[in-house]
Amino acid sequence: MTREQGLGRKLRRHIVTGVVTSGVVVTGAAYAAEQAPVAQGETMVVTGTALKVPTPLLETPRSASIVESDELEQRAVTQYDQALNYRAGAVTAPYGNDAKADWFLFRGFSGEKSTYQDGLRLFREAGYLWWKTEPFGLERVEFLKGPASILYGEAPPGGIVNAISKRPTEEARGLVDIQGGNKGHRQIGIDTSGPLTERGDVRYRFVGMFREQDWEQRGTDNERVYLAPSLALDVTDDTTLTLLASYQRDHGTPANVFYLPYGTVNDTPFGKIDRDTDLGDNDNDRLEHRQISIGYELEHRFNDTWRVEQNARFSTLDLLLRTAYPSYMNGDRNAVLGLTDRDGSYDATTIDNRVIGNWYGDGVENTLLLGFDYQNLDAEYANRDAFPYGSIDIFNPGDADFGSRGNKTNFDLGKEQYGLYVQDQLRLEDRWILMAGARHDNARVTNRQEGGDNQGYDDSQMSYTGGVMYLGDYGLSPYLSYSESFTPNIGNDLDGNAYDSSEGKQWELGVKYAPDWLDGYATAAVFDLKETNTLYPSGGSSSNQGGERHSRGFELEGVGYLTDELQVKAAYTYTDVTVDVSDTQQDLRAGIVPRHQASLWVNYGFDHGALDGLTLGAGARYMGTSVDSPQYSDTAVAAYTVYDAMASYDIDQNWTVQVNANNVTDKEYISGCEYWCYYGESRSIIGSLKYRW
Incomplete structure (x- = not known):
């Protein structure tokens, strides 16, 4: 039986039984359940991202997706924003192959502040101080769609993505993976x-990785070192402590992904700009990025009814970023340059x-969650941005005139937030699922500029959620849910008044389908998601507030084995997003978000004959037309389709060779425009040799 065949068996355990796995806190018993064979009809349960308690995915009245480490490895995912390429509801890498950060759009909203790891926020704030996630260190990636403030506090309305770190296992095992490819890829x-x-009450894991690669543009590159040790201890039969740490360092010349519509989507007398053209300042551009985290996860069970869980993390990040970019055209060939120059930490x-209680009665099962969370961010950085920094001939970048850095200005940003939340899930007669929750948050934001005033503020917010689901016959389960979110905004309007928080509200109607005859699932959902108090341009130095961003859409997703050998992943998303951009320009189509997108991945694993051990996979990703943000231009971006492929062969039970190709046809396309336009990734080929024990 090939490894892909084994994945078919796992799929019943991980998806058809409907586990929304999170690993926020995983007990020793949960690990034992994961490693032991699961009998037909049993449900393996671990803590869930969607509801923070053990809940089957197919019994959750919310849309959610999961990407397991097997799929990350099969598709050779080396950048975090590639993880959701084949899932509904997410636009991945909308800003091209950007070395500075991972980018997502969720249901038409930015996912910039939607990133979590092991259930705790990853901060992306203040002058490009953005935490980055390494896929090689992940067990899985979970995507909860729609507002999530009831459990996570401050969050954009589109959803959250939660990366689950690799953790100690009960059995000894290991992997060495050597890779090489085009664009100087070595890993x-x-x-x-x-x-x-001997007792197995102390377990370890060590993950380490070194990668060097060239970016899309000539003269740009990066080296990454990643180390992630972890240790799990069964303190008693009822108490488990897991220690998690990570170190990551990036070093290189950053890719300048910013291009103007002129010369990319728009024709010029001199043709188009090649996608490997760097319009920055290679001699001076620099990226030095270091991040360290250390944390723990603790669970104690009092009895069969009550348990407590706590997880915490301290993280620190240091950044030096210097990159030049074209700002606007000055004539037919020359662009005026700006400079981003940040140094901070x-x-x-x-x-x-969390306190969790479970109890049972005649035809009744109840799960109560009580929680308190706290987060604190202290950031300082120096800004030496310069504008104008110089000029460049966009068709002959060697003909450039670069200036000097700007004067240094120091910034100090702080954010402190704590929240109390309660959620109750009620299951009646194995037919009805009822859910309700509420949360109260207090947030304090400080925003100081050297020589200026503190533009911070205090805010408090109530958030609510609710849902109902009917567990029907034949694996068909319809549901209806309501959820809310809030996002504090830093700064003041033109009159000096501090901004209020933006608020999101969503109604979602859907159905989940997992029949007995299919080793897989299918979900469909329609949603209406609205954010009020949205910021929009004023024509001055700060924005107005009071606008609205409205997203309505339909999502269809399915994952399953049609036979023991043939697996299919399919997704379709329709998203119609409108936005207010001024007092008079209302309900305009939002930029960079395509209305239609679809994906299909198929892989076939041979389990007998001369081809035993061979797995072949192929995928297609379609992105429909999009437009520039309406406050900038009426530029239209053409639809595109890219194709991916893979082949792997199990030489024996230890050795595997694999080849992956993304954008097989090397299609040149623009992924989107938002004032600037962004080229999508060119063809990438990676070959790997893996040894497992």
């Missing part, structure tokens, strides 16, 4: 874990405490 990774004691502390 070596090691992943080893197992028990440290932040320290962040996050902690989440």
Whole structure:
């Protein structure tokens, strides 16, 4: 039986049984359940991202998706924003192949502040101080769609994405992965874990990776070092402590992904700009990025009814970023350049405490969640941005005139937030699922500029959620849900008044389908999502507030084995987003978000004959037409389709060779425009040799 065949068995355990896995806190018993064979009809349960308690995905009245580590490895995902390429509701890498950060759009809203790891926020704030996630260190990626403030506090309305770190395992195992490819791609990774004691009450895992690669533009490159040790201890039969740490360093010349519509989507007398053309300042552009985290996850069970969970993390990030970019055209060939120059750091502390109770009665099962969480961010950075920085001939970048950095200005940003939340889930007669929750948050934001006033503010917010689901016959379960979100806004309007928080509200109607005859699932959902108090341009130095961003859409997603050998992943998304951009320009189509997108991935694993051990996979990703943000231009971006492929062969039970190709046809396309336009990734080919034990 090939490894892909084994995935078919796992799919019943991980998806058809409907587990929304999170690993926020995983007990030793949960790990044992994960490693032991699961009998037909049993449900393996671990803590869930969607509801923060053990809940089957197919019994959750919310849309959610999961990408397991097997799929990340099969598709050779090396950048975090590639993880959701084949899932509904997410636009991945809308700003091209950007080395500075991972980018998502969720249901038409930016996912910039939607990133979590192990259930705790990853901060992306203040002058490009953005935490980055390494896919090689992940067990899985979970995507909860729509507002999530009831459990996570401050969050954009589109959804959250939660990365789950690799953790210690009960059995000894390991992996060495050596890769090489075009664009100077070279990588070596090691992943080893197992028990440290005979009893197995102390377990370890160590993940390490080194990668070097060239970016799309000539003269740009990056080196990454990633280390992630972890240790799990069964303190008692009822108490488990897991320690998690990570170190990551990026070093290189950053890719300048910013291009103007002129010469990309719009014709010129001199043709188009090649996608590998760097319009920055290679001699001076620099990226030095270092991030360190250390944390723990603790669970204690009092009895069969009550348990407490706590997870916490301290993280620190240091950044030096210097990159030039074209700002606007000055004539037919020359662009005026600007310079982004930031040097800073932040320290962040996050902690989440939960009390969970489960009890049962005649035809009744109830789960109560009480929680308190806290987060604190302290960031400082120096800004030496310069404008204008110089000029460049966009068709002959060697003909450029660069200036000097700007004067140094220091900034100090702080954010402190704590929230109390309660959620109750009620299951009646194995037919009805009822859910309700509420949360109260207090947030304090400081925003100081050297020589200026503090533009911070205090805010408090109530958030609510509710849902109902009917567990029907034949695996068909319709549901209706309501959820809310809030996002504090930093700064003041033209009259000096501090901004209010933007608020999101969503209604979602859907159905989940997992029949007995299919080793897989299908979901469909329609949603109406609205954010009020949206900021929009004023024509002055700050924005107005009071606008609205409205997203309505339909999502269809399915994952399953049609046979023991043939697996299919399919997704379709329709998203219609409108936005107010001024007092008189209302309900305009939002920029960079396509109305239609679809994807299909198929892989076939041979399990007998001469081809035993061979797995072939192929995928297609379609993105429909999009437009520039209406406050900038009426530029239209053409639809595009790119194709991916893979082939792997299990030489024996230890050795595997694999080849992956993304954008097989090397299609040149623009992924989107938002004042600037962004080229999508060119063809990428990666070959790997893996040894497992």
